[in-house]
Amino acid sequence: MYTLFTGLYKQWTQKEEFYVIILGLDNAGKTTLLEKIKSIFLGVPGLPPEKIGPTVGLNMGKVDIASTRLTFWDLGGQRELHSIWSKYYSECHAIVFVVDACDRERLEEVKTSFESVITNDEVEGVPVLMLANKQDVPSAMRMHEIKEVFNPIAVQLGAKDSKVLGVSALKGDGVKDAVDWLFVRLQRNKVNRPPVFTA
């Protein structure tokens, strides 16, 4: 009896947890995004932008939506840290790839990096959300420009759920929509990548 009740209690109190990795080149705005997600969904002020430095290891943030927990892993984007990204592929449930839409000079580098992520066998079937960040800057590439560049690559995603959204991680514009998109796709993709359960 004890076991039965314990089991039921656990079932009622446990949350489904999904892991979301945030990737992209250095300076794309990944940590700023994570801080904004935390401030929107946890209702507490995130780290002020001037206190955010380049990420050397990783940052983590947990957000609960209803009975679901989204755990975000923000990984460092400097070139020498890219080899670490793949260690998270087999366990992740979704990928957010952040692009600095103001940085036209590094577009080729971004394309190569994005392509190597999405064509890795270990991310097979994982939803991919590309965020064209820094849309608050007037000179930033707009959505049609970004899509023109990345849609030919995204074709390789095959059956994977994917989307390109414009955001400003700094101001918060589009950030809630981005997390909402992820939430729906994570639920929809449970058969391919089941959640883990957490107390």
Ligand SMILES: Nc1nc2c(ncn2[C@@H]2O[C@H](COP(=O)(O)OP(=O)(O)OP(=O)(O)O)[C@@H](O)[C@H]2O)c(=O)[nH]1
């Ligand atoms: N104007 C503008 N600046 C932004 C935005 N998001 C980030 N930044 C700025 O871009 C710079 C880099 O932001 P980070 O969040 O540290 O970038 P990162 O991708 O985490 O960089 P690494 O940790 O090195 O991989 C900082 O100066 C941010 O204030 C945005 O939406 N708009």
Ligand SMILES: [Mg+2]
């Ligand atoms: Mg960072």
